[in-house]
Amino acid sequence: MSTPTAPPPPRPSGVREVVGYNWPLYAGGLSAVAGGLALAPHLPRVPAALARTGALAAAALLTGSTAACWWVYDRSELYSLDWLTGLLPDGPGDHLVISTGLDETSHPLALRYPRAAQSVVDLYDPALTTEGSIRRARRRVPPRPGTLPGRPSRLPVASGSQDTVFAVFAAHELRLAPDREALFAEITRTLRPGGTLILVEHLRDRVNTAAFGPGAWHFMPRREWLRLADGAGLRSVTETRIANLVTAFAFSRSAE
Incomplete structure (x- = not known):
């Protein structure tokens, strides 16, 4: 009799x-496109031109994004994590993965570094992470078994216990500066x-805008992440760009 296996995790988004x-x-964007194009023929020349311009701008934004x-x-x-080798040539060691409602990092890390001890903490709190997109993403990708709940001001992990902490698309969901500073x-x-x-x-730079x-x-x-790291006593070591639209920073705690 075969042993039932757990269903595979959903593919990364x-x-x-x-x-x-x-x-x-x-x-909303599609409605703006359709509404502007539908309304333009019934308007005087200048308002019609503005309606068409607005519709085209909305279409360009939807297409570009x-x-x-x-x-x-x-x-x-x-998600292949090939970029990580340049930042962590010796691997992550004992590591913590922080998410704020959507964790698509811990599983690829566990596959790539199966011998490294991993902890996962989810900071999701409807009062702090107010984006509807996070609620919808969390329904599709629930936290992995063993994930611990946490708060920006309290991670349920022992002091000085981690070689690496990963915060992948997580910290910006804390919209208040004091929460980011606490984290x-x-x-x-x-x-x-x-x-x-x-x-x-x-x-928030020219390329992403x-x-x-x-x-x-x-x-x-970028200056906000450098400010937060400096305020927490972390030193910027290196950074790399992924697909020219994502930045991966490596910050180090003093060895003293």
């Missing part, structure tokens, strides 16, 4: 899932001397 998580935004998501989440090395302080507490924080985020338009304001600028 690609453009199809991103659209599903954010369907109200896409529905969807293409950017496809490039990052379906075509890049983001970085806790990350420093959990790291061993010489340990590393791997922070992966879209940045061109790709996502106003949606790039959901991201944090």
Whole structure:
């Protein structure tokens, strides 16, 4: 008699899932396109031109952001973790994965480094992570068994116990600066001397603004992550770009 096996985890989110998580935004954008084009023939010349321009701008934004998501989440090395070798040539060792409602990092890490001890903490709190997309993503990808609940000000992990902490598309979901500051302080507490924080985020920069338009304001600028790391006593070691739209930082705790 064969032993039942657990169902495989869902594949990491690609453009199809991103659209599903954010369907109200896409529905609003498509409505703007359709409404502008439908209304334009019934308007005087100048308002009609404005309606068509608005519709075309909305269409361009939808197309550009969807293409950017496809490039990052379906075509890049983001989920293969090939980019990680340059940041952690010796591997992650004992490591902590932090999520804020959607964890698509711990499983690829466990497959790539099966001998490394891993802990996972989920900071999801409807009062803090208010985005509807996070609720929809969490329903599709529930936390893995053994995931511990945590708060930005309290990670349920012993002090100085981790060689590496991963925060992949997680920290920007904490919309209040004091919560981000508390999280970085806790990350420093959990790291061993010489340990590393791997922070992966879209940045609010020219490239992401061109790709996502106003949606790039959901991201944090590079200076904010450097400020948080410096305030927590973490030193910037190196960084790399993934698909030219995502930045992976490596911050180190002092070895002293």
